[in-house]
Amino acid sequence: MTEAAVDKRFYLDDLHVGQRFVSRTHLIDAEQIKAFAGQFDPQPFHLDEELAKDTLFGHLAASGWHTAAITMRLLVEGGLPLVGGIVGAGGDIAWPKPTRPGDTLQVESEVVAITPSRSRPHRGTATVRSRTLNQRNEVVQELMTRRTD
Amino acid sequence: MTEAAVDKRFYLDDLHVGQRFVSRTHLIDAEQIKAFAGQFDPQPFHLDEELAKDTLFGHLAASGWHTAAITMRLLVEGGLPLVGGIVGAGGDIAWPKPTRPGDTLQVESEVVAITPSRSRPHRGTATVRSRTLNQRNEVVQELMTRRTD
Numbered sequence: 001m002t003e004a005a006v007d008k009r010f011y012l013d014d015l016h017v018g019q020r021f022v023s024r025t026h027l028i029d030a031e032q033i034k035a036f037a038g039q040f041d042p043q044p045f046h047l048d049e050e051l052a053k054d055t056l057f058g059h060l061a062a063s064g065w066h067t068a069a070i071t072m073r074l075l076v077e078g079g080l081p082l083v084g085g086i087v088g089a090g091g092d093i094a095w096p097k098p099t100r101p102g103d104t105l106q107v108e109s110e111v112v113a114i115t116p117s118r119s120r121p122h123r124g125t126a127t128v129r130s131r132t133l134n135q136r137n138e139v140v141q142e143l144m145t146r147r148t149d
Numbered sequence: 150m151t152e153a154a155v156d157k158r159f160y161l162d163d164l165h166v167g168q169r170f171v172s173r174t175h176l177i178d179a180e181q182i183k184a185f186a187g188q189f190d191p192q193p194f195h196l197d198e199e200l201a202k203d204t205l206f207g208h209l210a211a212s213g214w215h216t217a218a219i220t221m222r223l224l225v226e227g228g229l230p231l232v233g234g235i236v237g238a239g240g241d242i243a244w245p246k247p248t249r250p251g252d253t254l255q256v257e258s259e260v261v262a263i264t265p266s267r268s269r270p271h272r273g274t275a276t277v278r279s280r281t282l283n284q285r286n287e288v289v290q291e292l293m294t295r296r297t298d
Contacts, residue, residue: 036218039218039222040218040219040221040222041218041221041222041225042222042225042226043225043234043235043236044234045234045236055233055234056233056236063221064237064239065214065217065218065221068214068217069185069188069189069190069214069218070189072189072190072212072214073188073189073190073191076190076191076192077191084204084205085192085193085194085204086192087192087194087205088213088244089243089244089245090213090241090242090243090244090291091241091242091243092239092240092241092242093239093240093241093242094238094239094240095237095238095239096238142239
């Protein structure tokens with residue numbers, strides 16, 4: 001796996017299918033989980049350890065949107081070093097497992113497709129799969145994004 | 150369009166295809182946009198009006214993940230009143246237009262499919278499309294989620 005140097009950023013023309021990037025790590029704790037949930041996803045299983053016990057999670061879990069936001073931070077800070085930044089028109093997101101307090105998250109991204117523009121040279125769309133893993137190497141989020149240049 | 154009363158919450162069995170729900174509204178400003186971006190998506194076009202002018206947006210714009218997080222808050226607070234809360238295994242997300250300072254966001258949700266479980270009575274999967282609209286009735290986010298009960 002190639003770990004990209006922080007100061008090197010890639011144009012679409014530089015990317016190739018199979019190319020991989022790895023982010024730095026982020027340690028999430030209960031305080032962060034509750035703060036995000038209080039602002040954006042105020043449900044018992046994201047807010048309170050005791051209340052969470054009686055829910056489908058059985059323990060405090062981060063909002064999926066919190067996992068997504070942390071993933072974005074890791075991608076922006078070197079996890080996906082693209083010239084012009086990371087601007088997605090959208091994508092497909094899945095949370096196969098919850099993120100829990102004490103988890104250390106890291107994002108592995110892989111270029112899975114590149115579609116050149118038919119009309120504009122040096123333009124096209126890159127499809128990138130970004131997997132967010134915890135310290136047990138379990139996938140807590142999988143994100144497929146298309147980026148057009 | 151049916152606006153759900155805040156205190157009525159629905160089981161999967163109560164839902165039908167075509168059923169619609171409308172959230173309350175949320176006014177977003179530059180301060181919120183910069184605070185979220187500073188924490189989760191520190192790119193120039195989300196952080197600074199002046200720097201944003203030279204980017205593809207041409208103006209300060211909210212992170213798509215910020216729009217997603219606000220949408221979740223609106224869904225949790227009555228925009229999608231489901232018993233047991235809103236827990237998605239994932240979905241498809243698109244941001245057709247950026248969210249800007251001064252936008253008033255509101256979420257319209259529609260049940261687009263219900264698939265009963267073959268093995269478990271009263272269980273199944275509901276597919277809900279949630280459109281986040283601004284005050285000009287432009288769609289800034291479209292989210293398709295599947296929820297299994």
